[in-house]
Amino acid sequence: MIEINKISKSFDNHKIIEDISATFDKGKTNLIIGQSGSGKTVLMKCLLGLHEVDNGDILYDGKKFNKDEISEVSDLRKQMGMVFQGSALFDSMSVLDNIIFPLRMFSNMSQSKMIEKAREVIHRVDLKDVDNKFPSEISGGMKKRVAIARAIVLNPKYLFCDEPNSGLDPKTAIIIDKLIQEITVEYDITTIINTHDMNSVMEIGDKIIFLVEGKKIWEGNNEEILNTDDKLINDFVYSSELFKKVKLSQKK
Amino acid sequence: MRFFFHIGRYFLMIRYTFSKFTKWSVLKKLIFQEIEDLILGSIGIVAFMSFLIGGVVAIQTALAIENPLLPGNLIGFATRQSVILEFAPTLISIIMAGKVGSFITSSIGTMRVTEQIDALEVMGINSFNYLIFPKIISLLLYPFLITLAMFLGILGGYIASVYAGFSTSFDFIQGIQLDFKVFHIIYTYIKTILFAFVLATIPSYHGFFMKGGALEVGKASNISFVWTSSVIIIINFIVTQLLLA
Numbered sequence: 001m002i003e004i005n006k007i008s009k010s011f012d013n014h015k016i017i018e019d020i021s022a023t024f025d026k027g028k029t030n031l032i033i034g035q036s037g038s039g040k041t042v043l044m045k046c047l048l049g050l051h052e053v054d055n056g057d058i059l060y061d062g063k064k065f066n067k068d069e070i071s072e073v074s075d076l077r078k079q080m081g082m083v084f085q086g087s088a089l090f091d092s093m094s095v096l097d098n099i100i101f102p103l104r105m106f107s108n109m110s111q112s113k114m115i116e117k118a119r120e121v122i123h124r125v126d127l128k129d130v131d132n133k134f135p136s137e138i139s140g141g142m143k144k145r146v147a148i149a150r151a152i153v154l155n156p157k158y159l160f161c162d163e164p165n166s167g168l169d170p171k172t173a174i175i176i177d178k179l180i181q182e183i184t185v186e187y188d189i190t191t192i193i194n195t196h197d198m199n200s201v202m203e204i205g206d207k208i209i210f211l212v213e214g215k216k217i218w219e220g221n222n223e224e225i226l227n228t229d230d231k232l233i234n235d236f237v238y239s240s241e242l243f244k245k246v247k248l249s250q251k252k
Numbered sequence: 253m254r255f256f257f258h259i260g261r262y263f264l265m266i267r268y269t270f271s272k273f274t275k276w277s278v279l280k281k282l283i284f285q286e287i288e289d290l291i292l293g294s295i296g297i298v299a300f301m302s303f304l305i306g307g308v309v310a311i312q313t314a315l316a317i318e319n320p321l322l323p324g325n326l327i328g329f330a331t332r333q334s335v336i337l338e339f340a341p342t343l344i345s346i347i348m349a350g351k352v353g354s355f356i357t358s359s360i361g362t363m364r365v366t367e368q369i370d371a372l373e374v375m376g377i378n379s380f381n382y383l384i385f386p387k388i389i390s391l392l393l394y395p396f397l398i399t400l401a402m403f404l405g406i407l408g409g410y411i412a413s414v415y416a417g418f419s420t421s422f423d424f425i426q427g428i429q430l431d432f433k434v435f436h437i438i439y440t441y442i443k444t445i446l447f448a449f450v451l452a453t454i455p456s457y458h459g460f461f462m463k464g465g466a467l468e469v470g471k472a473s474n475i476s477f478v479w480t481s482s483v484i485i486i487i488n489f490i491v492t493q494l495l496l497a
Contacts (some may be wrong), residue, residue, distance in 0.1 A: 048374055074272075077376030088367040102375055104278060160374075 001026045002132065002158060002190055007056030009039075009046055016042045017214040019056070026190045029181050029204045032242055034211035035197055035236065041192040043211070044162055047192065048082065060158065078106050081151030081189075083161040083180075088142040089135040095146050096122075096131040102154045121149040125179060141172040145179070159184065159191040165200060173197065177204045198237060201225060205244055210236070260440035262457050265449050268380040269388070269453075279386060286390035290352050294397060297351060299346055302401035305343065306408030309334045327419045328427020331409035334351075336354075340401040341440050342488050345447040348397075349480035353455035356387060357476040360459025361469040369460070383460070387452040394448035395441050402440070439495045454480045 002024040005171070009017045018037040024030040032040045047058060049065060058065040060076060082088075089098050091177040099118040103109055109117065125145040130138055138146070144164060145171060151159055161180060165173035181204040184191040193200065203210060205222035210233055218225075218233050273279070313330040360383055363369050372379040406428060413419040419427075458476035462468055 050370060050373060074376045077374060080374060080376075082371065082374040084367045084371060086366055088371040090368055090371075091362075091366075105275060105375065105377060 001055075002062055002192070003059040003062075004047070005057045005059070007046060007053045007058065008088060009042055009053055009174075015214055017046070017211075020211075020214075020216045021056075022209050022216060022219065024190055024192050025207055027188045028206035029184050029191045029193060030207045030209075031193050031195055031201060031205045033201060033208055033236070035196060038211040039214040040196075040211060041162060042195050042214075044160055048080065048160060049077070078154065079157040081154070081156035081159045083125055083147045083151050083159070083164050085163045087135070087140075087147040089143060089146055089150070091135055094132050095127075095138065096135055098135070098146060098151055099149050101148065106154060118149075118153060121153050124152075124183070125149045138159055140167050141169075141176065144168065144176050146205065148176075148179060148183065152187060155187060157189055159189050161191065161193040163194055163196075165195070165197055170199065173201060174203060178188065180204065181206075200236075215230060258457075261461065262453070263424050265380055265384070265457055265460065266272070266453060268378065269384045270381070272378040272381060273404070274377065274382045278382075282382070282386035283389050284480050286386045287393060289355070289490070290387065290390050291393045291397060294348060294351060295400065298397050299404050301343060301347055302340060302405040303408035305339050306331060306335050306405030306410075307412035309339065309405070310409030310413040311416065311418065314413055314416075324419055324423035325427035325430055326410070326411050328424035329430045330427075331424075332406055332428040332432075335405035335409065336402050336436055336440055340398050340405050341443045341447065342484065344398060344401045345444075345451065345484050346481045348394075348451055349455075350483060352451055353476050353480045353485065354473040356452070356455035357459040357462075357473045358469050360456055361462045361472045364460065364462055365465055365469060380460070384453065384456045387447065387456060390446075391448040394451070395444045396400045398440065398444045405415055435495075442495065443488060446491065447484050450480060450483050450487065454483060 003022075005021050006019045007017065008015065008019055008022075010245050020043060032043060034040050042051060046053050060079075065073070065076065089095075090101065093101065096115070096118055100114045100120060102116045105116060107114070119131075125148050127145050127149070128147070130142060135143060135146070148164075149160060159180070164180060165176050168176060177200050180191060182191065183189070193204075195201065202222050205225065208218075208220055208222065208225055210218040210225075212232055218228065218230050220228065225233060228234070274282075285295055310327055310331045313334075314327050333443045360369075363383070369379050369383075372382060410421075410424050410428075414421050414425055455473075457468075458472045458479070462472040464471075
């Protein structure tokens with residue numbers, strides 16, 4: 001479980017996120033939603049320690065995340081997995097080497113054990129015949145799967161995904177969302193996903209927090225979001241014609 | 253003020269580069285990879301440029317000394333001094349700032365743009381040490397390239413002056429042996445080591461702290477070349493003033 005208490009972050013005296021408090025539950029897919037520029041990525045980077053917060057606390061399983069304690073941060077980061085928006089696979093490494101990379105850095109496994117473990121997660125994310133391919137030789141959906149495999153290979157306690165289905169076709173996007181949700185339950189990890197994709201919200205939104213201009217204005221789940229009266233939420237959710245039609249059909 | 257900000261951040265980068273070391277088994281592979289990319293991959297251009305530069309220096313010296321009273325070994329002497337003291341270490345380093353420097357800036361810059369550096373940091377890896385330290389270590393072999401440049405520069409001068417009829421083989425060889433000072437070689441290697449450090453770190457700085465997209469990677473490589481070559485010229489001046497003046 002990850003808790004944040006009144007965290008704020010500014011760049012050049014411009015507040016990007018302000019007094020955000022929330023709890024992200026273990027074994028659930030926790031979504032941070034909001035329009036582009038609402039502060040989702042900055043909030044995630046603060047959680048990861050890539051940005052230092054101006055004020056407020058971040059607690060991982062009740063333990064305060066102190067960026068000044070380098071050894072603590074280092075230990076904590078070994079328990080984190082991250083799926084970046086652009087996958088962030090290492091161009092110079094094959095798919096297998098990308099997945100083995102965290103094992104090579106942080107485990108004392110033999111080469112054969114590392115390959116065995118990597119093949120296990122490759123199988124888990126439903127990839128086939130890609131071991132020796134390079135990131136430039138595989139599709140966007142496959143890159144996301146490789147990124148997920150790399151993120152879970154060390155059995156992390158926390159998984160962060162920054163817009164994991166951006167740039168994917170709707171079918172692949174749903175498959176990736178489902179894969180993340182399954183892995184979250186299977187590995188019992190705290191997963192936080194940044195998204196503005198309403199399909200993701202509906203499919204995997206166990207817990208949702210909604211940001212507007214750096215402030216949290218709503219919290220709930222994927223059922224509650226459809227029935228809320230909050231105008232800002234409704235403007236966001238029903239900006240899609242498809243969801244307007246769904247709502248109208250529900251009313252009828 | 254902006255200038256001092258960059259100076260400060262550059263030295264902080266150097267400090268972080270030498271802290272929280274990456275696992276040795278991983279680092280070893282990275283160092284060998286960098287030796288291949290930065291040193292072995294540069295042998296061709298260094299050999300080509302230094303051979304021709306040596307030839308040009310010899311021809312120009314020969315054309316400038318038409319006075320028959322001047323000794324015949326002067327061409328060999330002047331070629332040796334020019335190549336060893338200046339052309340091999342400094343000019344080749346400026347060429348390397350273009351070749352190796354741009355490669356370092358664009359490769360690290362691309363990693364920054366595509367969030368690969370963020371991925372390293374999220375994993376708890378010291379990205380400064382992981383990316384920059386192997387480059388510094390591999391460039392410790394840079395004096396090997398400059399030795400090659402010195403040898404080929406003088407050989408180019410020999411071939412150009414002897415086969416074009418500006419000097420005899422005996423005079424040229426006598427010239428390159430004339431008044432030889434070992435300290436000049438030491439001076440050249442001191443410069444070379446300093447240039448190697450600059451070649452590894454300034455392009456890394458520009459790649460590491462760049463912001464933006466693909467276009468900015470190109471701009472960063474450009475700025476990196478300007479700064480690297482400028483710093484090489486400044487260090488060259490200071491070291492020459494301190495050691496030879």
